[in-house]
């Protein structure tokens with residue numbers, strides 16, 4: 367996965383979480399702050415200061431993980447079933463939220479890629 371593909375994934379996931387993927391073009395005010403043209407939030411200095419999530423990092427993983435666990439049971443169950451290659455066993459899995467969950471997903475890119483794939487399937 368290229369950096370560009372990762373950014374496309376991270377933007378998709380951020381928006382699926384109901385948050386703004388900040389994009390800047392406008393400079394406002396005397397201090398030349400950067401403003402996101404979508405939500406109007408503004409920050410000083412650089413584009414990086416916008417802090418769009420990077421789901422390849424453990425910080426990003428934590429954000430995604432918390433969001434995932436706030437989703438309805440049916441969502442989590444369907445997600446787990448989608449990737450469960452060995453239903454009925456606990457091999458290679460950890461027990462979470464009443465389900466056996468692939469332990470491979472305790473990895474930032476693996477979890478983000480799986481959710482990305484899953485949520486794309488969900489789209490109409």
Ligand SMILES: [Zn+2]
Nearest residue numbers: 386388402405
């Ligand atoms: Zn924004």
